[in-house]
Amino acid sequence: MNIAFQGTHGAYSEQAAYAYFGRNTQTVPYSTFDEVFLNVVQSTCDFGIVPVENSLAGSVHRNYDFLMRHNLYIIGEEVLRINHHLITLPNVALGDIKRVYSHWQALDQCEQTLRTLLPDAEKIQTYDTAGSVKMLLDEQRTDTAAIASRQAAELYNLPILQQSVEDDHTNYTRFVALSRHPYQALSTDLLYKTSIVFSAPNTPGALFKALAVFSLRDIDLTKIESRPLQGSPFKYLFYLDFLGDVNNDNVLHALNHLKEFALFVRVLGCYPCANDN
Amino acid sequence: MNIAFQGTHGAYSEQAAYAYFGRNTQTVPYSTFDEVFLNVVQSTCDFGIVPVENSLAGSVHRNYDFLMRHNLYIIGEEVLRINHHLITLPNVALGDIKRVYSHWQALDQCEQTLRTLLPDAEKIQTYDTAGSVKMLLDEQRTDTAAIASRQAAELYNLPILQQSVEDDHTNYTRFVALSRHPYQALSTDLLYKTSIVFSAPNTPGALFKALAVFSLRDIDLTKIESRPLQGSPFKYLFYLDFLGDVNNDNVLHALNHLKEFALFVRVLGCYPCANDN
Numbered sequence: 001m002n003i004a005f006q007g008t009h010g011a012y013s014e015q016a017a018y019a020y021f022g023r024n025t026q027t028v029p030y031s032t033f034d035e036v037f038l039n040v041v042q043s044t045c046d047f048g049i050v051p052v053e054n055s056l057a058g059s060v061h062r063n064y065d066f067l068m069r070h071n072l073y074i075i076g077e078e079v080l081r082i083n084h085h086l087i088t089l090p091n092v093a094l095g096d097i098k099r100v101y102s103h104w105q106a107l108d109q110c111e112q113t114l115r116t117l118l119p120d121a122e123k124i125q126t127y128d129t130a131g132s133v134k135m136l137l138d139e140q141r142t143d144t145a146a147i148a149s150r151q152a153a154e155l156y157n158l159p160i161l162q163q164s165v166e167d168d169h170t171n172y173t174r175f176v177a178l179s180r181h182p183y184q185a186l187s188t189d190l191l192y193k194t195s196i197v198f199s200a201p202n203t204p205g206a207l208f209k210a211l212a213v214f215s216l217r218d219i220d221l222t223k224i225e226s227r228p229l230q231g232s233p234f235k236y237l238f239y240l241d242f243l244g245d246v247n248n249d250n251v252l253h254a255l256n257h258l259k260e261f262a263l264f265v266r267v268l269g270c271y272p273c274a275n276d277n
Numbered sequence: 278m279n280i281a282f283q284g285t286h287g288a289y290s291e292q293a294a295y296a297y298f299g300r301n302t303q304t305v306p307y308s309t310f311d312e313v314f315l316n317v318v319q320s321t322c323d324f325g326i327v328p329v330e331n332s333l334a335g336s337v338h339r340n341y342d343f344l345m346r347h348n349l350y351i352i353g354e355e356v357l358r359i360n361h362h363l364i365t366l367p368n369v370a371l372g373d374i375k376r377v378y379s380h381w382q383a384l385d386q387c388e389q390t391l392r393t394l395l396p397d398a399e400k401i402q403t404y405d406t407a408g409s410v411k412m413l414l415d416e417q418r419t420d421t422a423a424i425a426s427r428q429a430a431e432l433y434n435l436p437i438l439q440q441s442v443e444d445d446h447t448n449y450t451r452f453v454a455l456s457r458h459p460y461q462a463l464s465t466d467l468l469y470k471t472s473i474v475f476s477a478p479n480t481p482g483a484l485f486k487a488l489a490v491f492s493l494r495d496i497d498l499t500k501i502e503s504r505p506l507q508g509s510p511f512k513y514l515f516y517l518d519f520l521g522d523v524n525n526d527n528v529l530h531a532l533n534h535l536k537e538f539a540l541f542v543r544v545l546g547c548y549p550c551a552n553d554n
Contacts (some may be wrong), residue, residue: 125403
C-alpha cells in the first residue's frame, strides 16, 4: 500500500500518513499538493493524505479546491499535534546560530520564541520543514538551525538543540486521507463524520435555511466556513462538516432537503471520526 | 494623519491604506502585524490597516487574534484586487532570470505562470513583496526578478517585465481600518456592516440558534467561519459579518438575543460597507 504526501521524508504529512495508515505502508513524497491528488487519481498511489485545517493558520483552501476539482473521496481524518524543534548539526550551540531555515509557516509559528532565543538570526524561508533539515545537513552548516519535527531530526540523525519552540502549544493540524473509492461503512458502532461543500443562493437567510435542514434533524455541525467562490468573488461556497453517516436516513433526508434549494451540493466523504472530536 | 501598516513601502497594505484613507496621509511601515496594532493602541499612529481575508488563502487568523487581544475597533473595509507583476532591473530579459524573489504567498499564487514562464528559476522566499523589489535593487541583481505590485515597481523606479503573473485573476484581499474609537455613524443613507466574534456552547444546534437570532430579524450574513479556540482546541469561536448598523434597534435586539446564550460576544466594529459588497 503506498500513500502520496506533500513534502520530503520526515514531513508532518508523512507523520500523519503513518498515524492514519499504520507504519507498515510505503509513503511517496511529492513536491506539490496537486501532484498528491493527481497520483492518487491516476492510481500511481493507492491513497493520499493532505492537511485541510490548522488551528492557528485556518483552512488550507487550496486542498479544498483540489477536492472539488478531482474525483477523490475523504475516507478518514487524522489530527496531529504540531511540535516544532530547533535542529542543528552536532556540537552546535545557540550562540553559533546566525540563520534559521524553515517553511514560512513554521517560522511564523515560532516567531516570539525565536525573538527571545535567537534575536539576531536571519530567517530563511524554505520549501518545507523536513527539507530544511536536509539542506542544513547537505550544506554542513554549523552556523544554521532548522525548525522541523522530531521525526525529521531522527531521520537525518541530527540532535534537537531546543525542544518545542512553537509560541502556542495548542498547535495542531487536521489531515484527511484520500481514496478513489468512498469509505465503506462496515460498523454501525463508530461515530461518522461527513464533509460537504455547497453553494447557497445569494439571498437573505439562505445560509440559515441551509443549516436548518441539519438542525431540524438534530444533526450536529463540527465545522462551517464561508468562502468567496473562485471566479466570482462575491458568491460564496460553504464548507460544512457534520456528525453522521450518509447511509443513515436522517442524513440522507437532510442532504436531499439541502439540494432542494442549494445551487450545488457535493459530498466530499463520509468517514469515521478521529478520536479527538 | 498617520496610518500603520505591515510591510515596506509599496506593499499591498500601503495601497489599501491610500485607497481607504486617501493619498493625503502619512503611511508608517512596521515589520509585524503585532506592531501595527500596538502602535495604534499606544497612539503612535492614528489608524492602522491590516488584511483579514484573501479570496485564495482565506482568513488571516492572526489579525483576528490581535483584534480579540487589543482594544481597537474596525472603522472601515477596503477590498483590493491583488495583481502581481514580474519586476526586474532595466534591460533584463526573461532568459536572464535564474531566481525569483517574493513573499511565499505571492510565489504560491503565481506557481503555474512561473512554471511556464521560468521553469528553471529558483524561488527565493522573502519577507514581503515590495521588500523583494528593494532587495533586487540593493543587490543590483541582473539574474533575478521580484514579484510585487505595480506600486512597488513605480516606487523603486524599475520596469515591469511581465504583467499579471498571478494564476487566478480573481485574487483579492479584504483589509480593515483600525482605530482606538468606534466609527461614528452620521449618515443613515449608507449601508453598514458589523463584524462580531462569539463563542457558542458545544451543544447540538447551538450555531443554528446563534444564526436564528439574525435570520428571524431578516439580518443578512456576509461571512461566517468557525475556528478552534486557541488554548482549547475543541471549542470553537465564530467570526460573523452581517449587514446592519449596531445603532439600529433590530440589530441591537439580535445582539442581545445572542448574548442570552453565547459564551461571549464581542463587536469588533460597525462601519460602512465597501462598494464591492
